[in-house]
Amino acid sequence: MNKAAIASLLASVILLASCASTVPGQTRAASASSQTPAPFTLLRRGVNLGNCLEAPNEGDWGFKVQQAWFKAIKDAGFDHVRIPICWSAHAAAEPPYAIDAAFLQRVDDIVGWALAQNLAVILDLHNYPEYCADPKGQRQRLYGIWENLAEHFRDMPENVLFEPLNEPNGAADACFNEDAAELIKIIRKTNPDRWIVVDGVHWSNLPNITSMKLPKDDRLIASVHMYEPIKFTHQGAEWMDGYDKYLGTKWEGSGQEKRQVDDLLNIAANMGKKLGVPVYIGEFGAYSKGDHDSRVRWTDYVARQCEARGMAWGYWEFCAGFGVYDSVAKQYDKSLLKALIPE
Numbered sequence: 001m002n003k004a005a006i007a008s009l010l011a012s013v014i015l016l017a018s019c020a021s022t023v024p025g026q027t028r029a030a031s032a033s034s035q036t037p038a039p040f041t042l043l044r045r046g047v048n049l050g051n052c053l054e055a056p057n058e059g060d061w062g063f064k065v066q067q068a069w070f071k072a073i074k075d076a077g078f079d080h081v082r083i084p085i086c087w088s089a090h091a092a093a094e095p096p097y098a099i100d101a102a103f104l105q106r107v108d109d110i111v112g113w114a115l116a117q118n119l120a121v122i123l124d125l126h127n128y129p130e131y132c133a134d135p136k137g138q139r140q141r142l143y144g145i146w147e148n149l150a151e152h153f154r155d156m157p158e159n160v161l162f163e164p165l166n167e168p169n170g171a172a173d174a175c176f177n178e179d180a181a182e183l184i185k186i187i188r189k190t191n192p193d194r195w196i197v198v199d200g201v202h203w204s205n206l207p208n209i210t211s212m213k214l215p216k217d218d219r220l221i222a223s224v225h226m227y228e229p230i231k232f233t234h235q236g237a238e239w240m241d242g243y244d245k246y247l248g249t250k251w252e253g254s255g256q257e258k259r260q261v262d263d264l265l266n267i268a269a270n271m272g273k274k275l276g277v278p279v280y281i282g283e284f285g286a287y288s289k290g291d292h293d294s295r296v297r298w299t300d301y302v303a304r305q306c307e308a309r310g311m312a313w314g315y316w317e318f319c320a321g322f323g324v325y326d327s328v329a330k331q332y333d334k335s336l337l338k339a340l341i342p343e
């Protein structure tokens, strides 16, 4: 064999070896020991179906998921949906914490609609304040709910991901590293290869991701939410005490404003490298009571800066108070959509 033939054979062996550790359509995250995770392509640009299934009952907060949305989401250029779900409102109080069958069927249908459009899906357990207030008292129930969900969704394709708890907070801040590790163990019994999204403590706010600890597992994603500056993004939000006084706050995209975003996203990106996992900005958005041009500027800047750091994002949210889509007129807010997906 001449030199060129040997070189070509060597190249094929290296290529084969690298393919063996990947699955079609995506690149596996590097193991926890690596400092430079391989690019993660399963998620890139997504949108949260907020204010639907994370209400105690779907419709309580004004929105029910519609099948037609998924085509609109796909056509706009998003590649995934994050579905916040208040599973705790649909699970029994006593072991084995059975999940209401009709509700499960409803979620199955919705997941099917998303997959039919070739959208990846994050099943996010959202709004379990009882656990955050009393982890000791509610921990077994959270574990039981996930044991049931993991069993139920075990045969789903790999582009269905699990997120065990949105925005841990309160008393859960002190124990979520350990509880998340246990939840991962429970999920792994039935879903050895499922991608699992783990939220940072204290409402998934940056910079609290720096306290995240993850068990050794090569299919984990670290998630944080980016709502800074909060007085801009949440001005006038009814659920934020006293935030009416920030109405009129603009985001001009000054050097200082951009630096604040950059610094926070750098913390997230660096922590991902340290943990050896991809980072997902699972929520970011600015409430509709703010100045529209500012919202567009901020959204565009945050999205591009996440992308520049190789971090996937999920806009908060599709069609409610932060919405990029008007579900009655069946139309996108064109400038906000362009801020998210410029092409």
Ligand code: GLC
Pocket (backbone or CB within 6 Å): 126, 127, 167, 283, 316
């Ligand atoms: C969190 C909350 C959600 C809220 C959003 C923005 O995800 O669960 O209800 O709208 O943050 O504040």
